Structures are given as C-alpha cells and as structure tokens.
Amino acid sequence: MKKWLIYFFGLGVLCRSEMCDFVLVTREEWGARPPTDVQSMQDPVPYVIIHHTYQPPACSSTEDCIKAMQSMQDSHQIDQKWEDIGYNFVVGGDGKAYTGRGWSVVGAHSPSYNNQSIGISLIGDWRVELPPPNQIQTARKLIECGVQTGKIRPDYKLYGHQQVRQGTECPGQRLLDEISTWDHFSKTPPFVWVPNEIPT
Numbered sequence: 136m137k138k139w140l141i142y143f144f145g146l147g148v149l150c151r152s153e154m155c156d157f158v159l160v161t162r163e164e165w166g167a168r169p170p171t172d173v174q175s176m177q178d179p180v181p182y183v184i185i186h187h188t189y190q191p192p193a194c195s196s197t198e199d200c201i202k203a204m205q206s207m208q209d210s211h212q213i214d215q216k217w218e219d220i221g222y223n224f225v226v227g228g229d230g231k232a233y234t235g236r237g238w239s240v241v242g243a244h245s246p247s248y249n250n251q252s253i254g255i256s257l258i259g260d261w262r263v264e265l266p267p268p269n270q271i272q273t274a275r276k277l278i279e280c281g282v283q284t285g286k287i288r289p290d291y292k293l294y295g296h297q298q299v300r301q302g303t304e305c306p307g308q309r310l311l312d313e314i315s316t317w318d319h320f321s322k323t324p325p326f327v328w329v330p331n332e333i334p335t
C-alpha cells in the first residue's frame with residue numbers, strides 16, 4: 136500500500152515538474168521596476184487570453200527579449216501610467232517565459248477579463264508569420280504549468296484577444312489560427328468588450 140502511495144505522489148511530482156519545464160525569467164532578472172500598485176486576483180482563473188506584442192518586434196536572443204520587456208514596461212507604466220507592464224506573462228523568441236505581473240495578480244491586457252484571466256503575450260507581430268516552435272511550446276507549457284499549480288482552472292477557456300475585444304487584430308490572425316488548434320480553445324467568449332471610441 137505504502138509503495139503504491141509513493142508511486143502515486145512520485146508521478147504527481149514528475150508530471151508537475153514536466154509541465155513547468157521551461158525557463159521562467161524573474162522580474163529581477165529582466166530588470167523590472169517595482170509595480171506602483173498590485174491588485175491580487177483569486178485563483179484559479181477561468182480564462183487564458185493570448186496576445187502578441189506587435190511592437191516590440193520578435194526577439195531571438197535573451198538580450199533582445201530583455202530589452203523588449205523593459206521597453207514594454209516603460210510604455211505601460213510611464214507612458215500609459217498603468218501600475219506595471221500589462222501582461223501576466225510574456226514569451227520570447229528565445230523560448231523563455233518572462234514574468235510580467237505574474238500569477239494571482241490582476242493584469243491590464245483585456246478589459247472585463249483582467250481580474251479573471253491570465254494574459255500571455257508572445258513577443259512579435261504574428262498577423263502573417265507563425266512564432267518559432269520554441270516560443271509556441273513555452274506558451275503552451277506555461278498554461279499547463281498554471282493548471283498544474285492551481286492558478287488556472289482545469290476547465291479553463293482559451294481565447295485570442297480579438298475574440299474578447301472589438302477593434303483589435305491582436306494576437307494576429309496567424310497566431311489566432313494556431314491557438315485555435317490548442318486544447319481548451321473556445322469560439323464563443325462570454326462577452327466582447329467594446330471600447331467607447333468605436334461607434335456601434
């Protein structure tokens with residue numbers, strides 16, 4: 136009996152470590168400024184929303200991906216006056232995941248969904264091109280890791296940004312086509328946020 140329990144928990148640990156088997160760059164490692172405020176979010180969340188950065192453009196070296204992270208934080212925190220970089224996580228073309236606001240923190244990426252989703256952005260413009268395989272693989276592992284660690288609901292629904300917000304091309308048609316083949320992708324969002332400036 137005890138032997139079986141050991142096997143059971145041993146497999147659990149193995150699965151968990153396999154799911155989180157990617158490099159997660161900490162805020163300290165990419166030189167993030169502290170957030171000006173943090174609003175905590177209740178786990179696990181029911182939605183995962185995929186973005187592309189459009190700008191900054193795709194990066195393939197860690198040096199360039201770190202520069203992209205810093206420029207996004209400047210844009211979001213200084214120019215937009217948000218509390219922090221908008222996304223919960225960002226994935227680079229170097230195959231590494233970068234901590235934005237992180238788990239359990241309300242983001243600024245998809246109005247009406249920010250307090251109930253994890254927003255993941257893939258650095259680059261993915262309207263026509265597909266992100267490289269390592270970038271895609273890390274994004275998928277990051278989602279699975281969130282499920283395994285209790286941050287994302289096991290029955291989560293996956294959307295591309297344009298599905299939940301009118302008037303954006305994000306995450307790019309090619310990337311949207313790609314994620315539509317992933318588990319948990321849903322064609323029917325609970326609601327679509329419409330910005331004021333777009334006439335109905």
Ligand SMILES: [Zn+2]
Binds near residue numbers: 185187244296306
């Ligand atoms: Zn977006």
